[in-house]
Amino acid sequence: MRIPDEKVWAVVRRIPRGKVATYGQIARLAGLSNPRHVGKALKALPEESDVPWHRVVNARGEVSERRPPGWDDLQRILLEAEGIEFRGKGRISFDRYRWKPEGGEEE
DNA sequence: AGATTGACTGCAT
DNA sequence: CATGCAGCCAATC
Numbered sequence: 001m002r003i004p005d006e007k008v009w010a011v012v013r014r015i016p017r018g019k020v021a022t023y024g025q026i027a028r029l030a031g032l033s034n035p036r037h038v039g040k041a042l043k044a045l046p047e048e049s050d051v052p053w054h055r056v057v058n059a060r061g062e063v064s065e066r067r068p069p070g071w072d073d074l075q076r077i078l079l080e081a082e083g084i085e086f087r088g089k090g091r092i093s094f095d096r097y098r099w100k101p102e103g104g105e106e107e
Numbered sequence: 108a109g110a111t112t113g114a115c116t117g118c119a120t
Numbered sequence: 121c122a123t124g125c126a127g128c129c130a131a132t133c
Contacts, residue, residue, distance in 0.1 A: 036115050
């Protein structure tokens with residue numbers, strides 16, 4: 001892998017419980033040039049990992065659709081378990097749950 | 108080696 | 121607020 005996927009996982013691990021981050025934020029923190037690579041790293045993420053990949057959402061504040069339908073539904077369940085509230089169709093209130101990277105990681 | 112795709116983003120309409 | 125188009129890098133075909 002040319003892209004430091006472990007770095008991405010490290011950033012995702014830093015996400016406090018009850019908050020979410022966008023691929024762009026993670027990509028920037030991980031030093032990646034393209035947010036798409038974040039998705040690739042998460043795709044290669046082993047399930048035995050303790051990385052809260054479910055806290056990673058797209059810029060619109062909604063869960064991204066993966067290739068196999070149904071997997072994204074699991075993410076929503078996990079987010080609700082974290083205490084995150086969804087809007088009508090499955091969108092998250094960013095103003096409330098957006099994670100502030102290395103600027104005051106409060107929990 | 109060239110073309111296509113992919114867990115995306117940002118700005119314009 | 122939803123939709124459309126372009127940019128981006130790496131992996132895969």
